[in-house]
Amino acid sequence: MAPKSSKGKKGGSADFVKDEQLQAIVLSDSYETRFMPLAMEKPRCLLPLANTPLIEYTLEFLATAGVSEVYVICSSHAKQVEKYLKSSKWNQPTSPFSLSTIASPGSHSVGDVMRELDNKGLIRSDFLLISGDIVCNMDFSKVLEAHKARKNKDRNAIMTMVLREATALHRSRQRNDPGVFILDEESGRCLRYEQAKTTRGHGGGSSLLLDEEILTAHSSVSFRNDLIDCHIDICAPDVPALFQENFDYDDMRADFVRGILTSDILGKTIYAHVVKDKYASRVQSQQTYDSVSKDVVSRYAYPIAPDYNFLDDQCYSYQHGHIYKENEVVLAQSCIIERSTVIGSKTFIGSDTRISGTVIGRRCRIGDNVSLKSSYIWDNVTIEDGVTIDRAIVADGAVVKAGATILPGSIISFGVVVGTGVTIGPNVKVTTKAYENYDPYAEEDDEDSATSDDERGPVAISASDPEIVGPDGIGIVYKEDEEDEGDNVDIDGLVYSMSLADISSAHADSDVDDEAVVDAPHSLHSTSNSRKSRHRRTLSRSSATYSDTLDGSDDEETFLSEAIASIERSINENHTQDVAMLELKTLKMTMNASYEEVREATMAALVAHITKQVNEDSQDVKTATKRLFSAYTPMISKQIFENEEQVDLLHRLQGQCARRPLGPKIFLWAVMELYDRDVLEEDYITEWWEDDESDSTKSLATVKHGLAPWYEWLKNAEEEDSDSDSDDE
Structure with a gap:
């Protein structure tokens, strides 16, 4: 949108402050x-x-x-x-x-x-x-x-x-x-x-x-x-x-x-x-957390260093080799503390333990024969005997049991327990909180206040994943929320592992975003479809649960997974629109899928790919969304045969966006792009807007709210055009 002039504003840039505050x-x-x-x-x-x-x-x-x-x-x-x-x-x-x-x-x-x-x-x-x-x-x-x-x-x-x-x-x-x-x-x-x-195909130029x-x-x-x-x-x-x-x-x-x-x-x-x-x-x-930490510890940002003692209760002293220790640190005689290491107050380090380039917080207990290399151990962490941690983050209150190994790029979040002899990683994030219904911008309730069913916030996991943390561990692999309505969802085996694009260059082996495959079946928007040649269940966002979707709908789940994989592959391999549409059409005919499912798969794949671009490739939401939806306009337009299906498309796009923190922004730019390219018309955007289902949950309402300024502009622009036409007559 072109910048508009700022008339009548006082205190412009030409009037520089006389007040030096x-x-x-x-x-x-x-x-x-x-x-x-x-x-x-x-x-x-x-x-x-x-x-x-x-x-x-x-x-x-x-x-x-x-x-x-x-x-x-x-x-x-x-x-x-x-x-x-x-x-x-x-x-x-x-x-x-x-x-x-x-x-x-x-x-x-x-x-x-x-x-x-x-x-x-x-x-x-x-x-x-x-x-x-x-x-x-x-x-x-x-x-x-x-x-x-x-x-x-x-x-x-x-x-x-x-x-x-x-x-x-x-x-x-x-x-x-x-x-x-x-x-x-x-x-x-x-x-x-x-x-x-x-530029694709030119050595990453x-x-x-x-x-x-x-x-x-x-x-x-x-x-x-x-x-x-x-x-x-x-x-x-x-x-x-x-x-x-x-x-x-x-x-x-x-x-x-x-x-x-x-x-x-x-x-x-x-x-x-x-x-x-x-x-x-x-x-x-x-x-950058890792690099800036190293800069601070190595005094490259001097006078900013641990012994600057920012907090009133800090008392770090500097020793040769960029080693910093607070008071009341207990070190076994045979432990080895190598350069660029920080150790907080009341931390104990056992015999024959070797620590190099690691920041350790307060009140940590580190056992015997432990190896810590280029890692970040926060406060109140327990690390038992024989543990190896290499280039990882271990957050407050975590426990790493005897003989465990944590490989580079991994994050052990607050309160996680890594079981005896377990190996984590590389690039695995483990948490004790489910991402279900999480909204980082939701207002935090007081401890004694009631929590609504669809309030979005991190909740304690109901069960740990023994394949990840061992039978005596506590935690699951970090994943995005499974259901924005707060339904009880069985998430065993359906985990989304976000790769650490910023701390490691490793990428997932699969061509398709796991998140898109997992999310798609239980985010369907229920709509009647006269084109269905046989009965296929669709899912209402407001009432059905994920387990309902799985009962008797294996074909539907398979189509969605394969369709999303096909679209993701066409994006990654830069297929032409004709090839991408032919693959999707062939898959639809082979599996006798409905156009509702085709639209669902398309929206799931596009939104998931944009999320990945923003999180891993540092693209801004606006650029990533407009570019992808612009490129896939021909495919999307060929999935809409009747005007009412524009409303269905909006519901499906909104449902996918409601599952992600970036969703409101993706939805705004996607709708604007589809409107500018004549895929969506104002009348049907209005019909979707006035549909009670468009804000039936808090997460859906959040996505809808993000579109409000543009929708208001759209209505005003249409009214101005109508007035102009009336004047011409």
């Missing part, structure tokens, strides 16, 4: 799922990095930057964040800034936060926008001075992005980060921001489409893919208003920056401040 907006949420299942129980900003909660690094940076007023925007796990901050040193009279928290469970993106800020009218001047997972040691006063100087020269400047120079393969750079900044070398003005598109006028209008242009995006921005006070006026802006870079720089209407400018000799990184994945 600097405000900061801290985003405590990442609006991603890369830290699952850990972030299912604790927000990313409170996860420990070198035994200090991530948000402490951000707030410490703001204190040194001279910020006087901080607003922390809390989306998921808002009460946990609020509780932590209220008891922190930043809420004391000695704090260098005033601290306020704003619960915003309805915000699912940076764009939502900006729109809420505009509604609340909190921003009085230029402000600092920063994520709650930043580790930075730069002198921000120099950045701010340069920002002011640029604004004095350029009255249209609305933002300065802080970027850090690093090689494309630097360990603290987000893997698969596709961002390319095109800069005017003389002024530092950002001319374009583009996300390089991977990338391509970039660029307007020729950028090269001709500027004497010196640099294309920078050697910059780490720190997600530290100085914004003008009218930036939130620009998000308000462009409701389809979600991501700060892919939507806002790119939209502003390509707009012929606004004439606004954005600058980049490139840091070369200081440290600034964001912990936005397990890969």
